[in-house]
Amino acid sequence: MIAAVFRGLAAILEGLGVTLRHLGKKPVTVEYPDRKPFTGIRWRGVHGLFFTDDKETELCVSCHLCARVCPAACISMEGHVEEDRTKKLHIFDVDLGRCIYCGYCEEVCPVDAIRLTTSTDYTVRNRADFVLHKEDLLAVGRAAMERGEKGALGVRRGPDEETLSTKEGIGTKEFAARLTSEIRRRPWPGAGFFEKKPAGRSEEEPGERKKEENAV
Amino acid sequence: MLILFLKTALLFGVLLTAIAYVVWVERRVLGVMQARLGPNRVGFGILATLPVVGRLFRFTKETRLFGLGQPIADGLKLFTKEGIEPAGVDPWTYRLAPILGLLPVFLGFAVVPIGPDVPVLGRIVTTQIADLPVGVIYLLAVGSLGSYSVVLAGWSSNSKFSFLGGLRAAAQMISYELPMGIAILTVVMLTGTLSLREIVAAQGDIWNLFRFPPFLILAFVISTICAVAEANRAPFDLPEAESELVGGFHTEYSGMKFALFFLAEYAHIFLGGSILAVLFLGGWNIPFIGTLAKVLPVLLNPWVYWILGVLSFALKVFAYVFFCIWLRATLPRFRYDQLMNFTWKVLTPLAAFNLLAVAVLGKLL
Numbered sequence: 001m002i003a004a005v006f007r008g009l010a011a012i013l014e015g016l017g018v019t020l021r022h023l024g025k026k027p028v029t030v031e032y033p034d035r036k037p038f039t040g041i042r043w044r045g046v047h048g049l050f051f052t053d054d055k056e057t058e059l060c061v062s063c064h065l066c067a068r069v070c071p072a073a074c075i076s077m078e079g080h081v082e083e084d085r086t087k088k089l090h091i092f093d094v095d096l097g098r099c100i101y102c103g104y105c106e107e108v109c110p111v112d113a114i115r116l117t118t119s120t121d122y123t124v125r126n127r128a129d130f131v132l133h134k135e136d137l138l139a140v141g142r143a144a145m146e147r148g149e150k151g152a153l154g155v156r157r158g159p160d161e162e163t164l165s166t167k168e169g170i171g172t173k174e175f176a177a178r179l180t181s182e183i184r185r186r187p188w189p190g191a192g193f194f195e196k197k198p199a200g201r202s203e204e205e206p207g208e209r210k211k212e213e214n215a216v
Numbered sequence: 217m218l219i220l221f222l223k224t225a226l227l228f229g230v231l232l233t234a235i236a237y238v239v240w241v242e243r244r245v246l247g248v249m250q251a252r253l254g255p256n257r258v259g260f261g262i263l264a265t266l267p268v269v270g271r272l273f274r275f276t277k278e279t280r281l282f283g284l285g286q287p288i289a290d291g292l293k294l295f296t297k298e299g300i301e302p303a304g305v306d307p308w309t310y311r312l313a314p315i316l317g318l319l320p321v322f323l324g325f326a327v328v329p330i331g332p333d334v335p336v337l338g339r340i341v342t343t344q345i346a347d348l349p350v351g352v353i354y355l356l357a358v359g360s361l362g363s364y365s366v367v368l369a370g371w372s373s374n375s376k377f378s379f380l381g382g383l384r385a386a387a388q389m390i391s392y393e394l395p396m397g398i399a400i401l402t403v404v405m406l407t408g409t410l411s412l413r414e415i416v417a418a419q420g421d422i423w424n425l426f427r428f429p430p431f432l433i434l435a436f437v438i439s440t441i442c443a444v445a446e447a448n449r450a451p452f453d454l455p456e457a458e459s460e461l462v463g464g465f466h467t468e469y470s471g472m473k474f475a476l477f478f479l480a481e482y483a484h485i486f487l488g489g490s491i492l493a494v495l496f497l498g499g500w501n502i503p504f505i506g507t508l509a510k511v512l513p514v515l516l517n518p519w520v521y522w523i524l525g526v527l528s529f530a531l532k533v534f535a536y537v538f539f540c541i542w543l544r545a546t547l548p549r550f551r552y553d554q555l556m557n558f559t560w561k562v563l564t565p566l567a568a569f570n571l572l573a574v575a576v577l578g579k580l581l
């Protein structure tokens with residue numbers, strides 16, 4: 001009893017020491033609007049519509065693939081065919097209030113026009129402002145390009161890119177093949193499940209069956 | 217009469233400001249102890265609009281001063297919030313409870329000697345609102361009135377959470393008064409007086425804390441624990457246990473009524489600190505002032521002495537307040553049975569034996 005009291009006291013004092021030591025430490029908080037946190041190069045932030053390298057021509061060919069693949073159905077777009085038979089975008093809205101930042105739109109885009117940037121400006125004061133229109137998206141894309149961003153996928157942009165993804169080869173055909181073969185070699189986690197089950201119910205003892213069920 | 221009125225007004229002002237800023241200090245200290253920042257954004261951007269001063273000190277809209285504006289913002293918010301009264305409450309008890317919570321705490325401050333006497337315009341003015349000959353008993357009596365507020369709040373809110381909180385508070389506050397009373401009795405026995413003024417005066421040479429070691433230190437520890445428990449502070453915050461009882465007894469309160477409970481809690485901390493400082497830590501006595509005054513005679517000038525005395529008292533109280541914050545950052549909440557076992561099986565017998573030991577020692581020495 002006495003020993004328990006002293007042990008308790010020691011534990012309390014130790015705890016007090018820990019909290020006191022924290023007084024001298026620097027908080028980990030990043031004061032967000034004043035300072036931007038480091039998000040990582042493949043951060044899936046606000047969408048941007050990208051341009052060709054000369055920052056002149058919009059990349060999007062209005063193929064509707066991103067609108068189709070979007071699981072949150074937050075992209076709505078309209079395009080038309082120009083006289084020179086190029087397809088041209090005239091409405092492109094992304095509703096950030098619904099977007100889940102999954103990045104499918106970026107992945108599916110055949111010309112890498114829509115990419116997720118590292119921008120973290122998701123906050124608006126009005127629900128309607130969640131919808132980014134074509135001009136906004138182009139502005140985000142242009143700013144991201146000027147920062148030298150390649151989008152969250154960061155692949156298919158040439159071998160000179162020293163991004164994480166190219167280093168690991170994520171997104172390349174080789175990587176996919178390696179992943180697939182590795183997964184194939186792995187035993188299925190549910191494999192021995194059915195084999196363990198007793199063949200006939202009549203022979204087993206009731207107690208054993210209970211044990212088996214519990215284990216499952 | 218006028219002096220009394222002025223003293224009361226001054227005490228109120230100082231106390232309310234101190235409480236407001238201690239809430240801010242608590243949030244900042246808790247934040248740092250948990251590796252975050254705490255409120256640091258509400259500042260005094262309004263200072264930038266001042267004609268001369270704003271230019272002089274280079275105030276801008278971004279002047280934050282470590283978030284020192286937070287208490288003002290909090291206060292304004294509480295003042296302007298809607299005071300919701302849920303259906304089914306017992307209206308008058310419901311309204312009375314927060315007032316009953318704050319009143320006894322402020323009443324308690326009436327007998328606390330805060331500093332030495334000072335001559336003002338040829339008169340000797342005490343830095344104490346009333347010197348009751350039974351100050352200690354008055355403090356204990358008034359202190360336990362606070363539990364009425366919690367019980368009534370819990371009962372009148374017509375909510376299960378509040379009710380449970382009120383029940384817990386009643387049991388806890390009454391249980392912890394007992395060891396507190398016995399531990400304080402040790403001091404009363406030593407000094408032979410119940411007047412707080414005389415208790416402080418008797419500690420000019422040596423604080424009560426250091427007499428008959430280790431018995432008075434034990435009494436001090438017991439009183440500290442009980443003071444924390446009586447103020448319903450972590451780890452004894454079962455009456456408001458936010459993780460199980462929403463807000464405990466003040467679940468159904470909002471706006472200014474809630475603010476009164478909040479004020480009462482923090483005023484209670486201050487009162488606890490004052491009691492401990494007066495009874496054990498020498499009140500406003502300044503350690504080694506006699507020796508220091510030989511080198512610096514200016515220290516004995518009544519006003520300098522007064523300022524030093526008040527500072528010394530404030531320092532002791534704030535040390536206790538910091539300790540409360542520190543405890544809250546460190547310890548998890550007690551379980552209810554642990555709480556009750558701790559006071560009835562550990563603290564009360566310990567305090568009683570301690571009292572006995574001091575009585576015997578006092579007779580022998």
Ligand code: SF4
Pocket residue numbers: 069070071072073074075094098099100101102103104105106
């Ligand atoms: S990130 Fe996902 S949810 Fe958001 S727009 Fe693209 S596909 Fe839709």
Ligand code: SF4
Pocket residue numbers: 059060061062063064065066067105108109110111112113114
């Ligand atoms: S952004 Fe890409 S996927 Fe979407 S319409 Fe334009 S080209 Fe197609």
